[in-house]
Amino acid sequence: MKKLFIIVTYALILLYTPIIHAEKETVSERLIRVEESIKSLDMRLSQRIEDTNKQIDLLRRDIDRRFEDERIFNYFILGGIFTVLTLICTLIVVIIWDRRASLKPLWMEINHLKNDLKAKVYDIYEHLEIEKQGLKKFKPV
Secondary structure, three states: OHHHHHHHHHHHHHHHHHHHHHHHHHHHHHHHHHHHHHHHHHHHHHHHHHHHHHHHHHHHHHHHHHHHHHHHHHHHHHHHHHHHHHHHHHHHHHHHHHHHHHHHHHHHHHHHHHHHHHHHHHHHHHHHOOOHHHHHHHOOO
8 A cells, every 4th residue: 555655646746747847837938928018018107207208398398488478478568568657757747848838938927027017116116205125125136
């Protein structure tokens, strides 16, 4: 019986050895395939990351361009506002200057009439020989 047990055990070991060897090959082949798939996934992932970085750079450039366009637009608006303010101030100055220029002959006429009136009042006081202190107020310049 001991011999039969040894023979059967030996036969089973011999029969089982090719299966184990075949499984080892399939496991190593599977490992190779897994490694290749990991490499391909890594390559696709790195390509995806590069594409994403390119898209981010393009978006950043687009945003920078839009901000630059908006900044230029703001400069135009500020320039327009300051131009309008300058025109309004210029208009006010022209109106004041024109008013002064148009009223200057009138003021000169008023001053001329005032001096004539003082001279006539002075002449009247002298003619009537009223005291000299009252004449100081009306003495022509």
